[in-house]
Amino acid sequence: MLSKAKTKLITSLLNKKYREQHQLFRVEGSNNVLDFLHGGLEAVEIFASGTWIELHGSDIGNIRTHEVGEMEMKKITSLTSPSEVLALFKLPVQHTATPKRPETLTLMLDDIKDPGNLGTMIRTADWFGIRQVICSQATTDAYSPKVVQASMGSLARVSVRYTHLASYLSGLPVDLPVYGALLEGTSLHEIRHSGPGIILIGSEAHGISTTLLPHITHRITIPPGSTLSSGNAESLNASMAAAIICYELSKNSLVQ
Amino acid sequence: MLSKAKTKLITSLLNKKYREQHQLFRVEGSNNVLDFLHGGLEAVEIFASGTWIELHGSDIGNIRTHEVGEMEMKKITSLTSPSEVLALFKLPVQHTATPKRPETLTLMLDDIKDPGNLGTMIRTADWFGIRQVICSQATTDAYSPKVVQASMGSLARVSVRYTHLASYLSGLPVDLPVYGALLEGTSLHEIRHSGPGIILIGSEAHGISTTLLPHITHRITIPPGSTLSSGNAESLNASMAAAIICYELSKNSLVQ
Numbered sequence: 001m002l003s004k005a006k007t008k009l010i011t012s013l014l015n016k017k018y019r020e021q022h023q024l025f026r027v028e029g030s031n032n033v034l035d036f037l038h039g040g041l042e043a044v045e046i047f048a049s050g051t052w053i054e055l056h057g058s059d060i061g062n063i064r065t066h067e068v069g070e071m072e073m074k075k076i077t078s079l080t081s082p083s084e085v086l087a088l089f090k091l092p093v094q095h096t097a098t099p100k101r102p103e104t105l106t107l108m109l110d111d112i113k114d115p116g117n118l119g120t121m122i123r124t125a126d127w128f129g130i131r132q133v134i135c136s137q138a139t140t141d142a143y144s145p146k147v148v149q150a151s152m153g154s155l156a157r158v159s160v161r162y163t164h165l166a167s168y169l170s171g172l173p174v175d176l177p178v179y180g181a182l183l184e185g186t187s188l189h190e191i192r193h194s195g196p197g198i199i200l201i202g203s204e205a206h207g208i209s210t211t212l213l214p215h216i217t218h219r220i221t222i223p224p225g226s227t228l229s230s231g232n233a234e235s236l237n238a239s240m241a242a243a244i245i246c247y248e249l250s251k252n253s254l255v256q
Numbered sequence: 257m258l259s260k261a262k263t264k265l266i267t268s269l270l271n272k273k274y275r276e277q278h279q280l281f282r283v284e285g286s287n288n289v290l291d292f293l294h295g296g297l298e299a300v301e302i303f304a305s306g307t308w309i310e311l312h313g314s315d316i317g318n319i320r321t322h323e324v325g326e327m328e329m330k331k332i333t334s335l336t337s338p339s340e341v342l343a344l345f346k347l348p349v350q351h352t353a354t355p356k357r358p359e360t361l362t363l364m365l366d367d368i369k370d371p372g373n374l375g376t377m378i379r380t381a382d383w384f385g386i387r388q389v390i391c392s393q394a395t396t397d398a399y400s401p402k403v404v405q406a407s408m409g410s411l412a413r414v415s416v417r418y419t420h421l422a423s424y425l426s427g428l429p430v431d432l433p434v435y436g437a438l439l440e441g442t443s444l445h446e447i448r449h450s451g452p453g454i455i456l457i458g459s460e461a462h463g464i465s466t467t468l469l470p471h472i473t474h475r476i477t478i479p480p481g482s483t484l485s486s487g488n489a490e491s492l493n494a495s496m497a498a499a500i501i502c503y504e505l506s507k508n509s510l511v512q
Contacts, residue, residue, distance in 0.1 A: 129481020225385020233382040243496040
């Protein structure tokens with residue numbers, strides 16, 4: 001049984017203000033919850049069906065766990081079809097993002113507004129072995145249910161920090177390449193990269209902020225297809241651009 | 257002023273059944289509507305603010321146009337913040353998808369369920385000069401408001417057809433390469449492609465259907481980053497995979 005107070009707490013966490021107040025965030029869905037548990041994040045409470053609890057006893061360990069019925073789950077879910085489990089995790093401590101040479105590629109996001117885009121970009125970063133995503137302060141919150149959902153557990157493995165991007169970039173070693181995704185620049189086909197670097201992706205509506213442009217060392221562009229003459233898309237979706245650039249720039253990091 | 261009957265017609269088009277019955281679909285937002293108008297699709301009616309109508313007289317031509325107020329727009333919009341214009345377009349005639357050698361790359365989608373993914377893939381195809389998207393019959397409808405929105409006008413330039421994929425693939429010339437995106441296969445880094453071919457992308461949840469696997473001539477995989485040992489994402493989002501493969505395979509089509 002879920003008390004009224006508990007139901008209220010869980011639903012309040014749909015809101016960033018309350019996530020920060022309680023220092024908690026919600027994760028839904030069996031795969032997601034297991035990914036976060038194994039990713040080393042600290043769960044404080046689990047709400048699940050009896051079957052799920054029985055099946056996952058060893059994953060649960062001594063985390064406080066409540067058996068909830070389908071009707072109760074419907075009250076707290078943010079999904080169209082409620083899953084078997086919802087867990088509350090502690091928000092990771094937001095270490096200050098101190099500018100320093102990263103060990104691998106870093107994804108930097110300037111005011112990404114769409115939670116689905118942010119979640120997918122975190123998942124893409126994870127796939128390509130990128131362990132750090134640095135976001136501008138106006139980027140949508142990584143711990144909102146939609147981002148958590150779209151990141152498919154990758155948020156448990158990738159560190160996401162929020163900071164003032166211009167200051168951060170100013171503090172980086174001058175020889176570190178900063179690749180900016182723009183509509184005009186060197187074709188991505190011609191870029192040969194290996195080692196650490198920054199991949200800077202602008203917002204869906206406005207691209208990269210003008211204040212950040214001076215920090216870009218390599219302006220890059222993803223060449224459109226050859227039938228440009230008949231007209232084509234004006235731009236790529238921000239998360240598509242991020243995926244393609246992460247793919248291309250991580251190519252040489254693979255060759256050992 | 258919008259009559260009750262007109263309001264009912266417009267909102268009924270949120271539903272596939274009524275789109276097919278009336279052979280109409282909805283487009284919202286100024287850029288989107290203009291893209292569809294210029295893309296050569298036939299608009300039958302426009303609902304817009306007075307300012308929009310004044311500004312776009314030459315785009316409107318002799319299409320029947322209704323001036324509607326903000327409150328009326330709120331009743332018919334599918335967006336969180338209603339835009340200045342909503343237009344009804346005729347559904348393009350669904351020509352039967354006859355298997356034949358395509359002139360360029362073709363994107364083939366097997367049961368894509370998420371409208372945002374489908375819309376983004378149509379936009380990506382458009383960017384890379386791919387003019388044809390062939391979908392399985394269970395792929396989500398391309399003319400639903402969410403797909404139209406996410407495609408950002410690209411649906412006006414890219415032909416999207418629905419067919420039985422196995423039969424379609426059986427009818428293609430045997431020497432046409434069919435690239436299947438799988439978790440195991442030749443690394444995409446090693447693929448050298450030019451000319452026409454099929455890029456086959458599986459569904460978000462189940463990948464490529466087993467019945468289609470025999471038709472694949474090249475199994476390809478997008479190599480994950482080098483920190484696999486510390487665990488990483490189990491897969492890439494379907495539309496990210498599509499974007500990366502379209503990018504890589506269209507590289508050589510560009511060199512003139």
